[in-house]
Amino acid sequence: MWIKNPRIGIAKEIMELQRPIGIFDAGIGSYAIVERVRAAFPAQDIVYFADRASFPYGAKTPQQLLNVVQSATEYLQAQGCVAVVLASNAPSVVVLEPLRAAVSVPVIGIFPPVAEAVRRSASGRVAVLGVRSMVDSAAMQAYADAHRGDAEVLLVNASALVDLVENFAFVHRPQETQAAISGFIAELRAAHPQVDVMTMSSTHLPWLKPFFVAAAPDVQFLDPADSVLAELAPHTSVGGGRTRCVATASAELSLDDFNTALRALGTPLQAELAA
Secondary structure, three states: OOOOOOOHHHHHHHHOOOOOEEEEEOOHHHHHHHHHHHHHOOOOOEEEEEEHHHOOHHHOOHHHHHHHHHHHHHHHHHOOOOEEEEOOHHHHHHHHHHHHHHOOOOEEOOOOOHHHHHHHOOOOEEEEEEOHHHHOOHHHHHHHHHHOOOOEEEEEEOHHHHHHHHOOHHHHOHHHHHHHHHHHHHHHHHHOOOOOEEEEOOOOHHHHHHHHHHHOOOOEEEOOOHHHHHHHHHHOOOOOOOEEEEEEOOOOOOHHHHHHHHHHOOOOOOOEEOO
16 A cells, blocks of 8 residues: 655755656556657646556445545646646546546546537447456446437446556567457457447557557557646646656556566666555
């Protein structure tokens, strides 16, 4: 379990940043958002928080989701973050408004690009791939209904694919990863052959895009990250362009494994343990 007051050395390092933006989810998925924010705002200071002790979000109830994301947001606010990106589709869809009401820092969520998927679809059949807590929620059904127009939107549980990212199978065991994704896509398309656009609506899933494309080259796979940058822009500032990484860990998801994966992905970051 992580705590809100990390070791003094980590806190001092974070405090050296100038008006940082906090970006977090339950693991490696949100690093893709960190890269997008860094590319769009090169001088922005960032605190990247991988709360792996809370993985997976997809298995949590709405109240459990709210509890863990509120704790993470308050942690980042305590480190001086002027805005926080909740870089996970599931809690953004299910608990973003209660979270915003509970904290005093601006929180930006990330949402499945349903309307964009519908615009791109020739068949009027699209699929939202996400974790169970999102696709099974009334909030996600309402969100899909509000953006689908006359199209059919399938909500598909892809929690097993998220695990391929967080356990780094996609880095260390690419053939196994491809087999799992190809099987998943084949089963989905056998049941729904007209689906021609799918949204990768967990921030973990865009890491798997090459495997998705190999499994279904005729399908468009959409990344939900694009909308975050526009909403974040008013909160950005000129700092040193630095990124600090802190993480939690569990018995199954160690800090050493996380740092090994960061190196394998070619990132310059070294995560420090938040507790």
